[in-house]
Amino acid sequence: MKKVLSILFLLIFTMCLGGCNHEPIKYYEDEYFKYMDRVYMEEEWIYLTGFTEKGLEQEILIIPSKFNGKKVRIGGVPSLTSPMSFSSEHLKKYI
Numbered sequence: 001m002k003k004v005l006s007i008l009f010l011l012i013f014t015m016c017l018g019g020c021n022h023e024p025i026k027y028y029e030d031e032y033f034k035y036m037d038r039v040y041m042e043e044e045w046i047y048l049t050g051f052t053e054k055g056l057e058q059e060i061l062i063i064p065s066k067f068n069g070k071k072v073r074i075g076g077v078p079s080l081t082s083p084m085s086f087s088s089e090h091l092k093k094y095i
Contacts, residue, residue, distance in 0.1 A: 028068065032061055037068070046070040056088040 026037040028046075032055035036047045046067050055061060064072055 030064075030067065031055070032058060033063070033067075035067055035072070037070070044070050045073045048072050048074050051088060051091075057090055058088075059090050059092045061091065 028035040028037065029052055032052055033048055034050040034052060036049045038047065048063060051061075063074065066072060
C-alpha cells in the first residue's frame with residue numbers, strides 16, 4: 001500500500017513540476033527604475049526592483065503604474081538572501 005501511495009505521490013509531483021512555466025527572467029530599465037519581468041502563470045505584472053544611476057540622484061520619484069503594458073508591482077520575489085530595499089542618499093520620497 002505504501003508503494004502505491006509513494007508512486008501516486010511521485011506521479012502527481014512530477015506532473016505539477018512539468019506544468020510550471022520556465023520562461024527566462026528578463027530585466028529592463030527606463031530613465032529612473034530597474035524592472036524584472038518574470039513570467040509565472042501568465043500574470044500581468046512587472047516588478048520594480050531598484051533605481052538606475054539617474055534615479056539614485058533624484059529627491060522625489062513617481063513610480064509609473066504600467067511599464068511595457070504590464071502593471072508595476074514594487075519589489076521582486078522576496079527572499080531571505082536578497083531583501084528588497086529602495087533607498088539612496090538623495091531620495092526623500094517615492095510615490
